[in-house]
Amino acid sequence: MTEGRSRRPGPRIEEVARVAGVSKSTVSRVINGEKYVSERSRQAVHRAIALLGYSPNHAARTLAGSKANAIALVISEQGSRVLADPFFAGVLRGVHAELAGRHVQLLLMMNQPLDGEDQIAYLTGGHVDGALVVSLHGEDPLPRTLHETGLPIVVGGRPLAGGSVPFVDADNFNGALGAVRLLISLGREKIATIAGPHDMAVGMDRLSGWRCGLAEHGMPVELVAHSSEFSPECGALAMEELLRRAPDLDAVFVAADIMALGALRVLQERGYRIPDDVAVVGFDDSVLASTAVPPLTTVRQDVERFGRTMTWRLLAELAGEEKLPQSMLLPTSLVRRASA
Amino acid sequence: MTEGRSRRPGPRIEEVARVAGVSKSTVSRVINGEKYVSERSRQAVHRAIALLGYSPNHAARTLAGSKANAIALVISEQGSRVLADPFFAGVLRGVHAELAGRHVQLLLMMNQPLDGEDQIAYLTGGHVDGALVVSLHGEDPLPRTLHETGLPIVVGGRPLAGGSVPFVDADNFNGALGAVRLLISLGREKIATIAGPHDMAVGMDRLSGWRCGLAEHGMPVELVAHSSEFSPECGALAMEELLRRAPDLDAVFVAADIMALGALRVLQERGYRIPDDVAVVGFDDSVLASTAVPPLTTVRQDVERFGRTMTWRLLAELAGEEKLPQSMLLPTSLVRRASA
DNA sequence: GCCCCGTCTGGGAGCGCTCCCAGAACCCGC
DNA sequence: GCGGGTTCTGGGAGCGCTCCCAGACGGGGC
Numbered sequence: 001m002t003e004g005r006s007r008r009p010g011p012r013i014e015e016v017a018r019v020a021g022v023s024k025s026t027v028s029r030v031i032n033g034e035k036y037v038s039e040r041s042r043q044a045v046h047r048a049i050a051l052l053g054y055s056p057n058h059a060a061r062t063l064a065g066s067k068a069n070a071i072a073l074v075i076s077e078q079g080s081r082v083l084a085d086p087f088f089a090g091v092l093r094g095v096h097a098e099l100a101g102r103h104v105q106l107l108l109m110m111n112q113p114l115d116g117e118d119q120i121a122y123l124t125g126g127h128v129d130g131a132l133v134v135s136l137h138g139e140d141p142l143p144r145t146l147h148e149t150g151l152p153i154v155v156g157g158r159p160l161a162g163g164s165v166p167f168v169d170a171d172n173f174n175g176a177l178g179a180v181r182l183l184i185s186l187g188r189e190k191i192a193t194i195a196g197p198h199d200m201a202v203g204m205d206r207l208s209g210w211r212c213g214l215a216e217h218g219m220p221v222e223l224v225a226h227s228s229e230f231s232p233e234c235g236a237l238a239m240e241e242l243l244r245r246a247p248d249l250d251a252v253f254v255a256a257d258i259m260a261l262g263a264l265r266v267l268q269e270r271g272y273r274i275p276d277d278v279a280v281v282g283f284d285d286s287v288l289a290s291t292a293v294p295p296l297t298t299v300r301q302d303v304e305r306f307g308r309t310m311t312w313r314l315l316a317e318l319a320g321e322e323k324l325p326q327s328m329l330l331p332t333s334l335v336r337r338a339s340a
Numbered sequence: 341m342t343e344g345r346s347r348r349p350g351p352r353i354e355e356v357a358r359v360a361g362v363s364k365s366t367v368s369r370v371i372n373g374e375k376y377v378s379e380r381s382r383q384a385v386h387r388a389i390a391l392l393g394y395s396p397n398h399a400a401r402t403l404a405g406s407k408a409n410a411i412a413l414v415i416s417e418q419g420s421r422v423l424a425d426p427f428f429a430g431v432l433r434g435v436h437a438e439l440a441g442r443h444v445q446l447l448l449m450m451n452q453p454l455d456g457e458d459q460i461a462y463l464t465g466g467h468v469d470g471a472l473v474v475s476l477h478g479e480d481p482l483p484r485t486l487h488e489t490g491l492p493i494v495v496g497g498r499p500l501a502g503g504s505v506p507f508v509d510a511d512n513f514n515g516a517l518g519a520v521r522l523l524i525s526l527g528r529e530k531i532a533t534i535a536g537p538h539d540m541a542v543g544m545d546r547l548s549g550w551r552c553g554l555a556e557h558g559m560p561v562e563l564v565a566h567s568s569e570f571s572p573e574c575g576a577l578a579m580e581e582l583l584r585r586a587p588d589l590d591a592v593f594v595a596a597d598i599m600a601l602g603a604l605r606v607l608q609e610r611g612y613r614i615p616d617d618v619a620v621v622g623f624d625d626s627v628l629a630s631t632a633v634p635p636l637t638t639v640r641q642d643v644e645r646f647g648r649t650m651t652w653r654l655l656a657e658l659a660g661e662e663k664l665p666q667s668m669l670l671p672t673s674l675v676r677r678a679s680a
Numbered sequence: 681g682c683c684c685c686g687t688c689t690g691g692g693a694g695c696g697c698t699c700c701c702a703g704a705a706c707c708c709g710c
Numbered sequence: 711g712c713g714g715g716t717t718c719t720g721g722g723a724g725c726g727c728t729c730c731c732a733g734a735c736g737g738g739g740c
Contacts, residue, residue: 060726
């Protein structure tokens with residue numbers, strides 16, 4: 001055994017070929033799911049792979065082939081915020097679930113203050129076949145920049161500076177619409193909203209849904225307070241503003257559970273009973289919603305599905321599939337709890 | 341889609357060699373920072389690299405070399421929980437920060453119900469040089485299993501089934517000790533604790549700190565309620581149990597902010613004023629702590645540093661550094677807010 | 681019979697590097 | 711002068727795959 005260079009452990013494709021009684025070309029074809037392989041060969045190869053515990057070498061495939069067998073998950077916008085969001089956790093689970101079984105690596109990238117250029121160079125440098133971009137602010141130029149280089153990407157959340165970048169998003173408009181309809185059906189007559197920042201599509205879309213719901217019934221759409229970010233503090237500030245303008249409001253649709261927490265606190269401090277005096281509906285159905293006091297009625301989005309859908313869309317494009325929808329909106333559902 | 345064999349863009353190492361007027365062996369040596377290269381050659385190579393905008397091909401390096409130039413971030417234990425934890429977000433940021441600039445890819449892996457074996461095979465199959473393992477339950481056999489295969493790993497959080505696996509953790513013991521000392525200095529005399537599950541080191545270490553703090557002053561260490569998981573619900577249940585056993589308690593140290601939320605609710609529902617009747621101290625200083633009502637006094641751990649330290653430890657081991665500490669405990673600090 | 685086309689197969693070049701080896705150049709002490 | 715080190719260099723054999731090509735086989739249409 002004169003093995004100077006330490007070879008990686010595990011069998012090679014050649015051994016699989018030998019055991020299966022075919023050539024390595026055929027094994028390669030089976031692995032890559034190509035046609036023009038007889039059923040007999042295919043099964044022999046599968047048996048051999050199982051027998052030997054073979055797993056293809058990623059570096060070799062990438063070097064020899066024309067694709068990188070890897071996709072990047074790009075967390076734009078300082079990372080911190082997005083990551084801390086339970087929303088993101090669910091998305092990540094979905095991404096992973098969709099990737100399972102395929103031989104595609106998931107590379108994690110965050111854009112740090114430093115890189116920027118570097119990151120784009122890396123992404124378009126052939127290290128990855130495509131990218132999932134989770135971006136918080138709609139104005140972020142990264143998705144568009146990447147898309148224009150020709151790198152297949154899917155953005156999570158509708159980008160405002162979008163152009164024609166493929167994206168997946170929850171159906172924020174209809175989710176908000178449903179929330180407002182609920183409030184109206186409960187007999188509420190003075191329905192306010194705490195909307196997100198202007199530069200985020202998610203906030204704008206939910207605001208549009210609220211407007212539309214009120215307009216359906218000819219109700220006024222004046223009571224809007226914009227928050228500068230999705231945080232309990234900003235939710236509290238916005239709630240205070242609303243109460244100043246309309247102390248007699250009887251319902252508020254808050255564009256995110258995390259802001260609703262702040263709103264809830266303010267309302268309670270001022271002696272409003274929830275939902276008796278003021279009904280509150282949130283959005284997201286994050287873990288915060290069920291642990292709030294009182295538990296929050298909210299619009300649920302299936303975050304895991306969100307991740308799965310993004311990944312599916314990207315992989316489909318990479319597989320050369322035609323006629324893919326440019327964007328996809330995922331349904332939301334209303335979760336009734338105690339606050340409305 | 342299939343356009344012959346499309347070579348990746350950009351120059352190869354050969355072109356750099358030609359421009360620099362040396363052989364590709366020498367270029368390779370410069371790139372890898374080996375010695376035995378003359379200063380003249382080194383500078384010529386650097387100039388050529390800059391001129392051509394050369395960046396080495398990751399797959400080729402990995403295939404030819406003996407290392408994978410990648411590390412895995414393994415999220416054990418169903419992913420969901422860990423990910424939703426803001427704690428994890430910070431860790432991830434730290435990992436990324438520490439990795440910046442080095443040519444090391446970060447691969448994300450979660451152990452899904454399915455794989456298990458597969459995952460170990462992949463990790464030990466030479467695809468990565470090492471792994472960062474974030475595991476929630478101390479009993480998780482994965483860290484140990486991986487370590488025993490010889491794969492360099494660093495675990496985040498002290499593993500109970502540890503053996504001699506390198507790990508990084510917050511100094512939970514001293515953090516809890518500090519919290520108890522604070523409560524004692526505030527004149528509290530009946531100090532309870534809501535501890536985490538028995539199978540998590542983080543819970544056990546914080547419990548030990550609490551015990552020790554009380555023992556210092558000869559105070560009884562009876563009032564312990566164990567929760568079955570880190571959630572507001574379990575915190576609430578544990579709080580109810582404590583109040584049943586000692587309605588006159590005047591302080592409670594809760595082993596996690598998220599549980600403290602539930603405890604806070606129960607206390608308030610029963611009419612206890614915080615901190616007047618009962619002082620509450622949490623642990624983590626998660627975002628929940630500052631938004632709680634009242635804002636929670638808590639023990640802070642620097643999660644970003646946590647991630648940086650894990651990564652530093654792993655990279656150091658990969659670089660063949662000697663005399664590395666087997667485990668590292670990071671300091672905590674007390675954050676005073678309104679609840680104690 | 682003929683050719684052509686669709687199915688299946690194996691051989692082998694080469695992806696862009698690293699690392700081993702052989703050897704050149706130079707220094708030292710004797 | 712010689713041998714024996716240490717420093718530096720280039721050549722070239724692979725790493726383990728993919729993908730092109732050439733070819734074998736069979737079933738149509740003429």
